[in-house]
Amino acid sequence: MSTPNQIGLDPISAAGLAAAGLEGRLVTASSAEFDEFAAAVDRGFLGERPSAERVAGRRARFGDNHAVAVYDPASSSPWLPIGTLIAWPMEVTVDAGSFLPMWAISAVTVSATHRRHGIARHLLEGELRQASAAGLPLAGLTVSEATIYGRFGFGVATHAANLTINARRAGWAAWRPELGQGSGHVDPIEPETLAADLATLNETTRGRRPGDVAGWPALWQELSGTSPGKPDPRVRGVRYVDAQGAVRGALAYLLEPDAADFSNHRLRVNALLADTSQAYAALWLFALEHDLVGTVSASLRGLDEPLRWMIADQRALTVTERDHHWLRILDVPACLSARRYRCAGTAVLEVEDPLGFAAGAWRLTVDADGAATVERVQHPGSGGERVRLTVAALGSLLLGGVRASTLRAAGQLDGSAAAASWLDVAFLPVAAPVLSYWY
Ligand SMILES: CC(C)(COP(=O)(O)OP(=O)(O)OC[C@H]1O[C@@H](n2cnc3c(N)ncnc32)[C@H](O)[C@@H]1OP(=O)(O)O)[C@@H](O)C(=O)NCCC(=O)NCCS
Structure with missing residues (x-):
C-alpha cells in the first residue's frame, strides 16, 4: 500500500479544475502554504482564524498526510485556498479481529465564494480514483451533512447514539464492581496520562467490534484537552485499575455548570474506553454517581450500549441516533x-x-x-x-x-x-x- 505522500494529485481532477480556471496542488505540512491551508479548513467549517499555535498543532498533526488545496489564480487573493481536502490511510475493524485499510477523507471544504461549481466533486472523485489505484479497498468519511456523499457511493455504515441520562433518576440495576483495597479502583489522572491511557485502550479494544478505528495521537490530545494550540483545561480524567494493577479503562469528561443551580452540573463524556466489563461499569457508575451532577451525556456511542441494561430506570436515558460513519467500497x-x-x-x-x-x-x-x-x-x-x-x-x-x-x-x-x-x-x-x- 502507498503511503499518503506517495499518493499524488489525481490527474483527471487536476485537468477538470484547470479547465475551470482553477489550480489543484498538493500541500505539505512543512510548506509555507500550509498556514493558509489550515486557515481555509477552519474557515470552511465556519470557525475563527486559527492562532499561530493552532496552526503549529495542525502542522504537527497532519505530518505526511495527503492534503489537496485548490486555488483560484483569477481571485484578488490567489494565495488563499478556495478548496481543501486531507486524507490518510486508517485501519477500520470490519469484524472481530478483522481489519481493512481505509482512505480516510477529511477537511473537505469549498469557500462559500466558490460553492456549487463542482470543486468538491473534483476533489472527492479524485481521491477515490487515487485511493483505488493505490490498492485501498475502502474510503470513509464522518460527515457534516447527510445529503452530500451518497452521490459519490458512500453509504451509512455506522449510526451513532447520543445519550442523555438523568443521573438522579437512573439508579443502578446491574452488579456493582468491587472497588477499594485489594480490588479495582478508580483514580484521578493527569491529562497527559489520560491521553496515553486512551491511546493504549484504543489499541487493545478496537479489534472487538466493527466500525472502530485505530486512533492517532492528535485525537487523544483533543479528547484529553491537551491539543497544542488548543488546550482545554476543563477536561478531567479518571482511569479504572484492576486488582492486579492493570489499567482497564479511562474516562475523559467535562463538568458544565448550570447557572441557576450549582448542584445540577452536566457531566459530558468526551471518551469512555473500557477493556473489561468491570471497568465499563465502574466508569459509568463514577459518572452517574458524581456529586453535584444532574445530567450525564455522551455522544457517538454504540446503538447497543450495555449501559441501557445497567441502569434501574431506562426512562432516565434519552437516546438520539444519527448517521455517523460513511463507507465507500472501492x-x-x-x-x-x-x-x-x-x-x-x-x-x-x-x-x-x-x-x-x-x-x-x-x-x-x-x-x-x-x-x-x-x-x-x-x-x-x-x-x-x-x-x-x-x-x-x-x-x-x-x-x-x-x-x-x-x-x-x-x-x-x-x-x-x-x-x-x-x-x-x-x-x-x-x-x-x-x-x-x-x-
Ligand atoms: C459541502 C461543500 C464541500 C460542497 O462543495 P461544492 O464545491 O459546493 O460542491 P460541488 O459543487 O462539487 O457539488 C457536488 C454535488 O454535491 C451536491 N452538494 C454540495 N454540497 C451539498 C450540500 N451541502 N448538501 C447537499 N448536496 C450538496 C451538489 O448539489 C452537487 O450535486 P450534483 O453534482 O449531483 O448536482 C461546501 O459547501 C462546504 O465547504 N461546506 C462547508 C463545509 C462542509 O460541510 N464540508 C463537508 C465536510 S464533511
Whole structure:
C-alpha cells in the first residue's frame, strides 16, 4: 500500500479544475502554504482564524498526510485556498479481529465564494480514483451533512447514539464492581496520562467490534484537552485499575455548570474506553454517581450500549441516533472477504456504481466456517440468488449496521425475501458497529 505522500494529485481532477480556471496542488505540512491551508479548513467549517499555535498543532498533526488545496489564480487573493481536502490511510475493524485499510477523507471544504461549481466533486472523485489505484479497498468519511456523499457511493455504515441520562433518576440495576483495597479502583489522572491511557485502550479494544478505528495521537490530545494550540483545561480524567494493577479503562469528561443551580452540573463524556466489563461499569457508575451532577451525556456511542441494561430506570436515558460513519467500497472482493459471516450460503450481488470501482456482479460464497470467497460473475443468472443494490447500500451492509431485509423494505435492495433473509443472518455483526470519534 502507498503511503499518503506517495499518493499524488489525481490527474483527471487536476485537468477538470484547470479547465475551470482553477489550480489543484498538493500541500505539505512543512510548506509555507500550509498556514493558509489550515486557515481555509477552519474557515470552511465556519470557525475563527486559527492562532499561530493552532496552526503549529495542525502542522504537527497532519505530518505526511495527503492534503489537496485548490486555488483560484483569477481571485484578488490567489494565495488563499478556495478548496481543501486531507486524507490518510486508517485501519477500520470490519469484524472481530478483522481489519481493512481505509482512505480516510477529511477537511473537505469549498469557500462559500466558490460553492456549487463542482470543486468538491473534483476533489472527492479524485481521491477515490487515487485511493483505488493505490490498492485501498475502502474510503470513509464522518460527515457534516447527510445529503452530500451518497452521490459519490458512500453509504451509512455506522449510526451513532447520543445519550442523555438523568443521573438522579437512573439508579443502578446491574452488579456493582468491587472497588477499594485489594480490588479495582478508580483514580484521578493527569491529562497527559489520560491521553496515553486512551491511546493504549484504543489499541487493545478496537479489534472487538466493527466500525472502530485505530486512533492517532492528535485525537487523544483533543479528547484529553491537551491539543497544542488548543488546550482545554476543563477536561478531567479518571482511569479504572484492576486488582492486579492493570489499567482497564479511562474516562475523559467535562463538568458544565448550570447557572441557576450549582448542584445540577452536566457531566459530558468526551471518551469512555473500557477493556473489561468491570471497568465499563465502574466508569459509568463514577459518572452517574458524581456529586453535584444532574445530567450525564455522551455522544457517538454504540446503538447497543450495555449501559441501557445497567441502569434501574431506562426512562432516565434519552437516546438520539444519527448517521455517523460513511463507507465507500472501492474493491468488492477485498471488502467482502475481509470479514466473517454467520451462516453458509451464496448470493450474487449485482452492484451499481456510477463511478465504476465496484460495478458488476459478484458471487459471495460463504463456507461452513463463515469464510467468504468473492468472484466476479460474467453471467449473473447462474448459481446463487440474485440481489441488486447500489455500492452505497453495500457499504451500509458491510459492517452489519443494517439488515438487508430493511434495505429491501426501503427499496434500496432488489431481491427475493429469501435472499435478503440469508444476507440478514450472514452479515450479523458481533456487536452493533460503532465509531466514537470524528475524523
Ligand atoms: C459541502 C461543500 C464541500 C460542497 O462543495 P461544492 O464545491 O459546493 O460542491 P460541488 O459543487 O462539487 O457539488 C457536488 C454535488 O454535491 C451536491 N452538494 C454540495 N454540497 C451539498 C450540500 N451541502 N448538501 C447537499 N448536496 C450538496 C451538489 O448539489 C452537487 O450535486 P450534483 O453534482 O449531483 O448536482 C461546501 O459547501 C462546504 O465547504 N461546506 C462547508 C463545509 C462542509 O460541510 N464540508 C463537508 C465536510 S464533511
